[in-house]
Amino acid sequence: MTGADRRFPCDACGSEMRFDPASGDMVCDHCGKHTAIATPPAPAAIRELDFQAALLSALPLAETEAVRISHCPNCGADLRLTEAVHAGNCPFCATPFVAGTGELRQIKPRGLLPFALDEAAARRAMTDWLGRLWFAPGGLQAYARKGRRMQGVYVPYWTFDAATRSSYRGQRGTIYYVTQRVIRDGKATNVQVAKVRWTPVAGRVARFFDDVLVLAANTLPKGLTDGLEPWDLSDLRPYAPEWLSGFGAEGYQVDLRDGFAEARRRMDAQIARDVRFDIGGDQQRITSIDTDIRDVTFKHILLPVWVAAYKYRGQSFRFVVNGQTGRVQGERPYSTWKIALAVVAGLILAAIVGYVYAMNG
Structure with a gap:
């Protein structure tokens, strides 16, 4: 059960409390009381889960949960809902939705990055970004500043760890120069011409991959979410539902197997760079790479994103702000x-x- 599924009443007045990014506490907007979020003693490791066990549906039952999901009919977001919520507006595109009655079993989040920016700070970052855009309509910045509230949403990601050893074959290219006599402007002259001498090579490289990050939802365009990077995952906190109070949470849509396929593409690209470095020389050719990958683990995490969806002169525009760093894409x-x-x-x-x-x- 996530914070989006639970309520946290104030023990002073009974009103619902929410997480406040500015103070890092639970705050009651009615009486103003602050309550610290109980966290495990430092350094609290966020435990990784076994990838193969998850593929075989052999994870302990405690690592999964039943969640209520509402599918947005417009943008396709899967929104995690409290039992008290029966209708609302999608935070990604502002489309009204009606909650369904079914439940879906998903892998629990292991960690999250709490929101470090509140809504006011996120809006300032967005309007500053809009003000720096070339050829943007002058009225858009004022419209966005006065528009509907931005929505804070925890977006699902997978992270993967793996140990790899790769053997390769290829060629090392060494540049050398030869003198050739050519005719220029009717006159014979000597010029230096570059040539490449190729030498067959073979070798091995090894790398441990830590926290390869893969977006686990399809709601936002990949160009927008990639533009929010980098994330400082060293500040990940062990999951606690209090962090989600007052914010939305999106259920993952990219399953674990597909998520690892994307992570593997990123790993393979890094391994190829390692191979080129290991080959050395002036140029490199890679004939083959054979990678043995072991000890694959993963975790499901939630990252904070402020989202604004506007209609300006009949067109819809979306803006997203990294809730940790304030980086903006739109x-x-x-x-x-x-x-x-x-x-x-x-x-x-x-x-x-x-x-x-x-x-x-």
């Missing part, structure tokens, strides 16, 4: 009149430069 419109003005200004400048050059010629 779908941005363009102002046609600003672009046209820039083109005209460029043509005028080119004409002036041409005129000055002609006069001085």
Whole structure:
């Protein structure tokens, strides 16, 4: 059960408390009481789970949970709901939804990054970002500043650890120069021409991969979520439902097997870079890489994202803010009149430069 599924009444007045990013405490908006979140003693390790056991559905029952999921009919988000919620608006696209009655069993989160930015700080980061955009409509920044509240959502990710040993075959290229006589402008001259001498090579590389991060949802475009990186996973906290109080939480849509396939692509790309470094020389050719991968473990984590979905002049735009660092990504419109003005200004400048050059010629 997540914090999105539980309520935390204030022991002073009985009102519901929420997690406050500014103070790091649970806060009651009615009476103002602050309560610290109980955390395991440091250093609390976030335990990894066995990948093969999960694929065989052999994880202990305590590592899974039954959750209520509502599927947004517009953007496809899977939203985790409390039992008290029967309808609402999707935080990713603002589409109204009605909660279903079914439950889905999922792997529990092992850790999370708590929100470090509150809604006001996230909105400032977004409007500052909008203000730096070239050719953005002037009214969009003011509209976003006054628009609907941003929604804080914990987005699901997988992380994978693995030990790898790779054997490879390839070629090392060494550049050397030969002198050739050529004719230039009717005259014979000597020039240095680069050649490459290729030497067959073979070897081995090894690397331990720690916390290869893979997005476990398809709601937001990958370009937006990739742009929110990097995340400082050294600040991961052991999962506690209190962190989620007052925020939304998205259920994962990318299953564990598909998540590892994406992680493996990233691992293979890094291994190829390691191989090129190991080959050395001036250029490298890789003929084959054979990788043995062992001790694969994983964990399900939640990362904080502030989301804003706006309709501006009939078009929908989404903006996301990294709730840890304030990094912003978004779908941005363009102002046609600003672009046209820039083109005209460029043509005028080119004409002036041409005129000055002609006069001085």
